[in-house]
Amino acid sequence: MSPSTPPPPPLAGRRIRAAVIGTGAIGRGSHLPALQQLAAEGETEVVAAVDIDAKAVETFCAEGGVPHAYTDLERMLAEQRPDLVTICTPPTLHREQSVAALRAGAWVWCEKPPVPTLADYDAVQAQEGAESGPYSSIVFQHRFGSGTRHVRRLLAEGALGRPLVAHCQTTWYRDTAYYAVPWRGRWRTEGGGPAMGHGIHQMDLLLDLLGPWSEVRAMAGRLVHDVETEDVSTALLRFENGTMATVVNSVLSPDEVSRIRIDCERATVELTHLYGHSNADWRITPAPDATGDEVAAWRDFGPDVPSSHLAQLRELVACMRAGQRPRSSGADGRTSLELITSLYKSAFTDTTVVRGEIGPGDPYYTALHGGAAGWAPAGAATPAEVSA
Missing domain, CATH: 3.40.50.720 (NAD(P)-binding Rossmann-like Domain)
Structure with missing residues (x-):
């Protein structure tokens, strides 16, 4: 102030x-x-x-x-x-x-x-x-609502056993008319391709459910659209708790879907939707040895509160009145942006990137393209020039 x-x-x-x-x-x-x-x-x-x-x-x-x-x-x-x-x-x-x-x-x-x-x-x-x-x-409204709250609690309490394998998918479709808008598909004005502008919600939700990630290895491509950024990316992600995940972000997919799936020791939990979810969009499939009472408790999501701006705003207003830091702020709000930055660095340098490695002095700290050849806009500084 x-x-x-x-x-x-x-x-x-x-x-x-x-x-x-x-x-x-x-x-x-x-x-x-x-x-x-x-x-x-x-x-x-x-x-x-x-x-x-x-x-x-x-x-x-x-x-x-x-x-x-x-x-x-x-x-x-x-x-x-x-x-x-x-x-x-x-x-x-x-x-x-x-x-x-x-x-x-x-x-x-x-x-x-x-x-x-x-x-x-x-x-x-x-x-x-x-x-x-x-x-x-x-605004990460997909974190909020009854479905996410219930699954987050099941995972945190270990009710489903250890999370082992995860998939995070944002496969949407954007045509050439979408990219005819001058500011789209450009690093300076849109901030990134589908990893940054589209898949960020599902990646943020995955991190919210599974906790800190440790390393990422990625690829990015410009397969259809004449843009500066990517139009598709894939990544392999390892979490601190050992979970291994795949992440796909695309604007090339006519059959559009947003999906998260987490395979745990005792059950698979899956969310399938497009731009928002309610209790009915979540599915829990138990392992063969799960008991009926356990499964009933897992599938009891309670009253339906869909993910929405309203659900997040309610919590934000409560935090304001209490003088408390809200979720999706500070270090918690930074985590998905750090993952996306690391995804780009990994894709453009063909290396594995570990959490925490990108900071002041790293070209990707100040530009998501990092000055990489073939990806940086004309006139952008190269990584060598940035670090000099």
Whole structure:
């Protein structure tokens, strides 16, 4: 928080003042409805929205009942002093906007991909509050909901035995018209290919379920689309607990699916969906020696709470009121970005990359293409130039 900016008033006993940054599809379709639902429950109030397109933000506010429309983020922060800023803009803007909000004393809830590089992520984290916030968290809504909560507990308690083998699959389809949009398929503006922009949700969920990874070996290809980034990647992943996993991210697959499968000693647990899941999308297949009572308990997911922005926002608001760091922030929010960065480094250097090896001085810390020949955009520094 800037020394000249007074702290916002305490959160106890009042609604949390929220502002939406970016009034495109994700802001209109996911963030605003979640905030409005919590407003109906007395938890939040949406006080402002910001967009560089004056007409777009005015329409957003008029249709959504938001009182103040802005085209200048700093002015909005100074005048409205929101407690929470939700960021729904392209990845290249996330660092600057997150830092501005944190300095103004607002908590941040930022869409994925969080930022284009680990260097950007660490710069945002450096602006967080020391003990009770404000904190910056990433929208990883697939972690939230009753299905994920139930399976995470089964795995953590060892009810299914040791996890042994896992598969993580994001195989989607994007045609040439999708990549005709100028900012797509480019490192600087989209942040990466399907590993970064599409598969990040399933990889993050896999990490949330299985814990820390230890090493990755990957390949990436540009098989169809005329883009800077990859359009398909595959990886072999080892976890600290010994689990071995395969990861596939594609935008070349007409039969679209998002899938996670974990084979444990006593059961296989599998999630199959596309853009969101409920209890019915999870399946648990017991080993032959499992008892009926065990299987019944494993399959009892409780009341259905689908994965959603709303489910994550509820938990974030509770953390704000308690002054506690939310999930998918700090080191926890960094883990999927570190895996994706390591996947790219492994693919482009033909080496195994271990967790924790990419830091300041490594070319992949500041650019996901790492300056690799055949992958870096024209004019990008080579790895040798970066490390010199």
